[in-house]
Amino acid sequence: MTTPDQSPLGKSSAYQSQYAPELLFPIPRAQKREELGLTADSGTMPFFGVDIWNAYELSWLNMRGKPQVAIATITAPSDSPNIVESKSFKLYLNSFNQTRVAGTDALVELLRQDLSAAFGSPVHVSITTPDAFGSLKMGELEGTLLDRLDVEIDQYLPSPHLLTADHDASPVEETLVSHLLKSNCLVTGQPDWGTVQIRYVGPQIEQEGLLKYLIGFREHNEFHEQCVERIFMDVLRQCKPTKLAVYARYTRRGGLDINPWRANFSTGKPGNLRTARQ
Incomplete structure (x- = not known):
C-alpha cells in the first residue's frame, strides 16, 4: 500500500x-x-x-x-x-x-x-x-458570504464542537460561502488556499461557529480531497442536515488546481467555473 x-x-x-x-x-x-x-x-x-x-x-x-x-x-x-x-x-x-x-x-x-x-x-x-x-469564463461560488462576520479566532485546527444548528426551528435551505479556507499539504506543510461552498437543507446552522470551524483548518495538514470530506462529515454529524453538499475550489499549484465536491443529494455535478484566485 x-x-x-x-x-x-x-x-x-x-x-x-x-x-x-x-x-x-x-x-x-x-x-x-x-x-x-x-x-x-x-x-x-x-x-x-x-x-x-x-x-x-x-x-x-x-x-x-x-x-x-x-x-x-x-x-x-x-x-x-x-x-x-x-x-x-x-x-x-x-x-x-x-x-x-x-x-x-x-x-x-x-x-x-x-x-x-x-x-x-x-x-x-x-x-x-x-x-x-x-x-473560458471566470466567476465565484454563489452563496451568503460568511466572511462578513466579525469573529474572534483563537484556534487554528478543526474543532467540530463549534458547529451547531437550531433543531427547534423550522428547517431552512441555505448556501453559504467562505474564501477563508486554508489548509496545509499533508507531506510538505505548504499552504493550500481555497474557497468553500456549503449547501444544505435542515436545521439552520449557526454561521459564526461555521466560519470559526472553517478558519480552524488554517494549521491542519491534509490533502484537498480529505479536507472536503472532513468538512462534510463534521457538518453532517454535528448539524444533521437532511441534504448537504460541500464544494471547494482550491488555487492552483504546479499548474494544477483540484476542486473536490461531495454531496448526499442529487444536485447535478457542480460547474467548473474558475474563480479569481485560481
Whole structure:
C-alpha cells in the first residue's frame, strides 16, 4: 500500500520529457477515510461526488515535432479507490513535453487510460485547445458570504464542537460561502488556499461557529480531497442536515488546481467555473 511519505512530494525530482505513465503515484482514499469513521465495512458512503482537476501546463509535440498546448480537465469519481498525488500528476503531464502524439483525440485517450488506472476507476478527460480559450469564463461560488462576520479566532485546527444548528426551528435551505479556507499539504506543510461552498437543507446552522470551524483548518495538514470530506462529515454529524453538499475550489499549484465536491443529494455535478484566485 502506498503512503504519502513515499510520494515525490518534498523531494528532488528529475523532470522527464518523454511519456512516462509510471510517474503517477496513487494513494488509497481509505487511509484517511478511516480517521472519519468511514471504512469498507461500514457499507455505503454517506456521500458521492467528484474531484475536478484542471491542468494548465499541458504541452506535447505533434507528429511533425511542433509544440502544442491545451488545458485539460480531469473528473475523477469520489468512489474511486485512490487519489493521485499532485506532484506525481505534474511530473506525468510534463513527460508529454517532448512526446509526439497523433492529435488531441489520441492524447485524451492516453490521459484517460493512464489516469483511470491510477485512480482505480474510469475518469473523464476533456481538453480545451487555444482556439477555444476565449470561451473560458471566470466567476465565484454563489452563496451568503460568511466572511462578513466579525469573529474572534483563537484556534487554528478543526474543532467540530463549534458547529451547531437550531433543531427547534423550522428547517431552512441555505448556501453559504467562505474564501477563508486554508489548509496545509499533508507531506510538505505548504499552504493550500481555497474557497468553500456549503449547501444544505435542515436545521439552520449557526454561521459564526461555521466560519470559526472553517478558519480552524488554517494549521491542519491534509490533502484537498480529505479536507472536503472532513468538512462534510463534521457538518453532517454535528448539524444533521437532511441534504448537504460541500464544494471547494482550491488555487492552483504546479499548474494544477483540484476542486473536490461531495454531496448526499442529487444536485447535478457542480460547474467548473474558475474563480479569481485560481
